[in-house]
Amino acid sequence: MNASSPPTAAGSASRPSRAPVYVARAGNITLPVRQYQNRGRPIYTFESKSAAGQRVPTSRRNLNAIKTLADKHATELATSGFQSQAQDIDKREELARQFEELQALTKPLQLSPLEVVKAYLRLTEDLKGVPLAQVVQMFIRAGGVQVLSATVPAVVDAFMARDSLAKKGPDYVKQIKSTLTAFAGQFPGPIDQLALVDIETWLFGLEVAETTRRTYHGRLCQLFSFAQARRHLTRSVPHEMTYVPMPSPKRKKAVIIGPEEMAEALALAQEFAPDPDTLLHLVIAGFAGLREVELQTLCWEDILGDENSSDTPQIVLHEDQVKTNTSARSVEVLPTLRAFLKPFRLAGLTGPVFSVCDIKHKASNRLPRWSALKIGLADTQAMPPAKFVWKRNFLRRGFGSYRLSTLKNVDLVTHEMGNTDFVLLTYYTTPVFEPIADRYWAIRPGEGYHERVRTWLSSSRWRRQRARRVKIVAEARAARMQSV
Incomplete structure (x- = not known):
């Protein structure tokens, strides 16, 4: 026992x-x-x-x-x-x-074995029995000592030549290339010799908005992480951009278009615009929240659903149409937008929605803005000035704010607008009283709207513009699909 x-x-x-x-x-x-x-x-x-x-x-x-x-x-x-x-x-x-x-390994590094042993003892629990000599060899193989020197312009060229970047949208690639090219022009020397104070002086000395400065900071972090992965910077310590403070833009109240202002803009476009592009820009951006770059490639075939059916149509944006080529998304065609698009869809139009957005020419690669409404799109027509001042992202921010006020669903609005919830709530929405949102979604075409659309579609000038636009968009879409 x-x-x-x-x-x-x-x-x-x-x-x-x-x-x-x-x-x-x-x-x-x-x-x-x-x-x-x-x-x-x-x-x-x-x-x-x-x-x-x-x-x-x-x-x-x-x-x-x-x-x-x-x-x-x-x-x-x-x-x-x-x-x-x-x-x-x-x-x-x-x-x-x-x-x-260890003595033989640390001799060319000008380190005493005692210093390495002390560091090893501090990491003993994490190393879990790995021999000390093996740790030193791993440190050297990881690029902690030897750095492949490269100039900033050379690193920028290699960064822009990545296959993953080629799959992004052209506007995104153009913007990031502009930022990094300006940085490389300011610092043409080796990237591993850049000092923290020089980077901070350049970044915070730019005369740009704080939101833009924050975007530049993120792009520089991508560049330095890429350089570190390619061993142009020491891997054993964080790169310089790690210590550059992130710009913190003050959150401003998103300025949105009001129901009365939207109704006034639509009335002016319906009465004075020589073609339907201005009105289509207003209703699709204001009642579906699409970006300008997405409107440029939008085709009537992307608006799915039978107009005579009771099913709700949807605007489907594919990978080659969205801003960053991350994923496709769909936006519900709400009753307000459906009422304005109905005569166009019943006419059986195909191809690009807009006829004057020539994406081949830099001077005219933007859709008509409010300035076009104020001065008139035709030389022979005068348009009365609006009673309010047009703001940047007026329509898209209005859609996000009114849609969120009605749905009370951040995830759904985030999907429809193609943003993260942080960006949506920080930059694109503002609290809206629900009755005001109801007035916005209650906007409908004015009297004589269908006759005005028929006049636009029968215009020989519009037909010629549209024929050129169909060819340009087809070529541009084919080129973009090859890069996706």
């Missing part, structure tokens, strides 16, 4: 005899066996220590049985002791060998 402690039944146990009844010996290990009295019967016990240093007694009623166990246990302890001593000797020899290797 094993016992965790000598038996001490009340009134029946006695003190052990002074001398052991047997001593098991093996090497320098001795285990004395002592006799106890329990309920008038003898019981024999010896004690040993566990790996944690605790006393562990072993007891038997039979003397021969306890002798056998004591001899066996003493032999095991003696054998393990010799092995432990041998292992200690092997460890000391291994440490001496590693220290010699």
